[in-house]
Amino acid sequence: MRIAGSNRDETWNRVRTAGVDLLYRHGFEAMNTRQLAEAAGLKPGSLYYYFSSKEEFLHRLLVDLLEEIVTDLEESLEGLTAPVERLDAYIRTLVRWHVVRREETFIASIEVRSLTSDRQESYMQLRDRFDVILGEILRDGADQGVFSFQHPGVLRNAILSAVTAISTWYDPSGALGLDVLTNDFVELARRMAGGSPTPV
Amino acid sequence: MRIAGSNRDETWNRVRTAGVDLLYRHGFEAMNTRQLAEAAGLKPGSLYYYFSSKEEFLHRLLVDLLEEIVTDLEESLEGLTAPVERLDAYIRTLVRWHVVRREETFIASIEVRSLTSDRQESYMQLRDRFDVILGEILRDGADQGVFSFQHPGVLRNAILSAVTAISTWYDPSGALGLDVLTNDFVELARRMAGGSPTPV
Amino acid sequence: MRIAGSNRDETWNRVRTAGVDLLYRHGFEAMNTRQLAEAAGLKPGSLYYYFSSKEEFLHRLLVDLLEEIVTDLEESLEGLTAPVERLDAYIRTLVRWHVVRREETFIASIEVRSLTSDRQESYMQLRDRFDVILGEILRDGADQGVFSFQHPGVLRNAILSAVTAISTWYDPSGALGLDVLTNDFVELARRMAGGSPTPV
Amino acid sequence: MRIAGSNRDETWNRVRTAGVDLLYRHGFEAMNTRQLAEAAGLKPGSLYYYFSSKEEFLHRLLVDLLEEIVTDLEESLEGLTAPVERLDAYIRTLVRWHVVRREETFIASIEVRSLTSDRQESYMQLRDRFDVILGEILRDGADQGVFSFQHPGVLRNAILSAVTAISTWYDPSGALGLDVLTNDFVELARRMAGGSPTPV
DNA sequence: CATGAATGAGGTTTCATTCAT
DNA sequence: CATGAATGAAACCTCATTCAT
Structure with missing residues (x-):
């Protein structure tokens, strides 16, 4: 057949x-x-x-995506040391993913809870690298006096959720291009981190 | 019986x-x-x-919650005219809802898509009042020169998603109290809007 | 209350x-x-x-109706002896019931099967009187040479079903009045029984 | 498995x-x-x-049956022109169906009302062909002077209901064979139509 | 006599999954 | 590798009926 x-x-x-x-x-x-x-x-x-089950299918999708993103993120940060530069690169990469692979990132943001707790945990562990990287950037910046903010956890979460939510509202047929959006978010992240503002 | x-x-x-x-x-x-x-x-x-169906139950929950929030939001803005004050009040109110009624706001953020398109639309219409109010605050601020930012839509979405995401990560048993969190977000929102920073 | x-x-x-x-x-x-x-x-x-149950309700409706009809039928035959006259009266009465109490006779024709077998049997026993009376009229007519037909059972059923079906198609808002319909059926029954035809 | x-x-x-x-x-x-x-x-x-629903199942049964009958009916009338012959053939065919496929014709007679109104209408449209054919036979016969009756609609309904009711009372284990029954009904229909009687 | 609140049994349908071919 | 036929578990929902108030 x-x-x-x-x-x-x-x-x-x-x-x-x-x-x-x-x-x-x-x-x-x-x-x-x-x-x-x-x-x-x-x-x-x-x-x-x-696939061996519907849920395993979802898991594979999510993990594959996450691995791609993490790899890309690490590559894009390679060689950069200055916190501001690193933050910029981080945001740039993440914004791109949430625009270009909008559907998949949207799924990931919502369907982790559909995984069994085993797979959910293993996913979350990988997913933490995300957060940790951003956390380090922010802390380094604070240590070096180029960033200034209150609670690192709050700031990290705020930045991260603003960026990941792009996939929930971005309209690829709308007026906003990827470049424009990226610049906006780079600027927003800097502001949130309390970095020296870029002139508007 | x-x-x-x-x-x-x-x-x-x-x-x-x-x-x-x-x-x-x-x-x-x-x-x-x-x-x-x-x-x-x-x-x-x-x-x-x-209720007459599982979905109607969900709908009722979401609409009731949204109506409560909108009412509260409008009350808390009443009498305030200065954009910065209004932004502060807006954020304060929304943060409180996403902390105190964490479960419900979380549900709302994720389960709108489980409604039939009829109910989804009717929900979204109400939900738009949210966005519109924030949009107006930002525009007024920009007009008066107290805020400065690039694309109002991007900024509005970024602020809104950062705040609404609180219900996804806030841990009521953690160290962060409502007051602290509120202050953090008020400050973050001001910064995002390009308002004069409050000294840290 | x-x-x-x-x-x-x-x-x-x-x-x-x-x-x-x-x-x-x-x-x-x-x-x-x-x-x-x-x-x-x-x-x-x-x-x-x-009522004590939905089915008992149905039963009561059907039995009450049947009793009314049987009583009426017997009254209308009282005093009549000639088979042709008796057949005419029988048809006249039955047609009237199926027009005037169209809904109830329709229900009866269709919902007997919704009764439990106990009640169904008891209903059917009463309902047999119907058939028996008609059977006797036809047999008497045949004996007296005023009717002529093949199998009495077939004829009886054919007449009965033609008449009782009136409630399935009769339109009270249509052109046909009760009198006209009655006359038509009286004539049809005579013909079916092989009686001397009435001139059209 | x-x-x-x-x-x-x-x-x-x-x-x-x-x-x-x-x-x-x-x-x-x-x-x-x-x-x-x-x-x-x-x-x-x-x-x-x-099937896709219980009701669709019923519909399929009813429509398939009706189509078989209509086809058979049209075949059996093919080539016949004289109204009496056509009436005979019509009755013969219909009686056969109500005896041989007694259960299905019984279901059809009772369960049309269980269809949703959409399907009910589509069924009824097909079912009308039945009535129309008989109506034409009777009208032709009346025009040619071989039939004589009062209201064509009443006659048509009376004949049709007498025949279709066979499935409600016929007992295949009883004394009456298909041939006998067919002859009886052919004779009855002729009489009802006011055709020249066949000697008994 | 009537209501308000609930039950328990069962109804149709959906769906991930299996496995012989 | 793919299909065709079926499973089994469970899902949402309906409905006649009960009974304290």
């Missing part, structure tokens, strides 16, 4: 893409494997050659 | 409270009416004496 | 009337006691002062 | 047959999908592989 020319990676890509779309539009619990199969051009049973 | 002394309002309160708890912990789709009934001390069918 | 002026018979009448209407429009299984209560201006629980 | 050798068409036949039996014995609302599944050797959920 194998369709001529079908091949594992290609099919997996269809499944993945269809999954992201459905997850984005309906959410994990509201989406079902029948829709997923149909959107991927398969019958429901065939999905199980590509 | 009627439990002696049972009473509509009391029971509704149990249902509501149990619902908030379950929604907070599991999410709308993952929560089920059996759990809800049990937590409220009812049999599943009896719930339908209190 | 008793509503001033409410009284058993009046309320029972409201329940009965509402029941006939609902049964006619939706059928026994599709109708529910909530609708019945509402249409009768009561709360669901209160219905049980007027 | 798939039962070896199971096959869509075979299973559908089991579902259909079981459905007809249950519908005949209990009626649509009183029958339930658990019974249906069990009688068909399936689990309840599996039924939905064969």
